[in-house]
Amino acid sequence: MIEAVNLNKSFITPRGRIDVLKDFSFSIENGAFVGITGKSGAGKSTLLSIIAGLQKPDSGSLVINGTDLLSLDDKNLSLFRNQNIGFVSQEQSFLENFTVLDNVRLPAFLGNKKVDDGTAKTITERANQLLGSLGIAHLAQNYPNTLSGGENHRVLIARALINNPAIILADEPTDSVDLEQTQSIIKIFRGLANEGKTILIASHDTEALKLCDSEIKI
Structure with missing residues (x-):
């Protein structure tokens, strides 16, 4: 549960x-x-960044699955x-000298204190599976600046899913993709929610928002 x-x-x-x-409260x-909705500049991206622990609020409390995020030091x-x-994120933050596959695998390698050959193989298989589910498996050995x-944007989604997180936050996840790709991406998120994962998307896309269970308006 996310409680703010x-x-x-x-x-x-x-x-x-x-x-x-301003005195913004919610429970998920x-x-x-x-879906998180609101006009441009209303604070949708800021809210996602706070939930992700990338920004800190000036005041208030934020508890995720029993963990008080605001009490943690930077390392934890x-x-x-x-x-x-x-x-x-909306920003396409890649390591440009890494391939698509390497960029997707990176959070999994960073999250493992010791990566042996077996672990590396498992991570690679999951990364390739995610790229395939997003229709970009053929781009695994390409570099981000060629895409x-x-x-x-779909590479960013694959990277966000690599560690099988309990919570997925997506800022305009269907931006720059066509209707067919929008439906594919939202279908993936819908399936993850059905598996018990918590999905929050900030979006102006009415087609994407139609498939959300509820909306938080800022």
């Missing part, structure tokens, strides 16, 4: 202080598929995120 109480987050800009989240059960927060949360925006 009175989250506040503001930013100081040349225009002055902007309150993005495990296995829910939730990174470990918790690696083991429990898959994050699909289209939509292809790179």
Whole structure:
């Protein structure tokens, strides 16, 4: 379960202080598929980043499956995120000198203290399976800068799923893809939710939001 109480987050800009989240509270059960909606600049991406532990709120509390995220130091927060949360950002943050396959495998290697040949093989098999499920298995040995925006977005989704996280956060996951690919991506998320994983997507895509169980409006 994700439980947030009175989250506040503001930013100081040349225009002055902007309150993005103000006393924002919500509760999400495990296995829910939730859409986060709101106009551009309302704070959807900020909220996902806070849940992922990539940003801290100014105040409030955030508990995920019994763990108080705001009480963790940076090391334990990174470990918790690696083991429990898959994050699909809008920014295509790749290691450009790594192949698609290597980029997808990386979080799994980072999450294992000791990687032997058997572990590496298992990680590689899972990475290839994920790439196949997203229709980009043929791009495994390509480099990110040779892919289209939509292809790179699907690589990000595969990377987010590599550690089989309990929670998947996706910021505009169907951006830069066509309707057929949108339906394919949302079908994957829907299946993961049916398996008991918690899915949160920030989206303006009405087709994607139709398949969510509920919506949180910011």
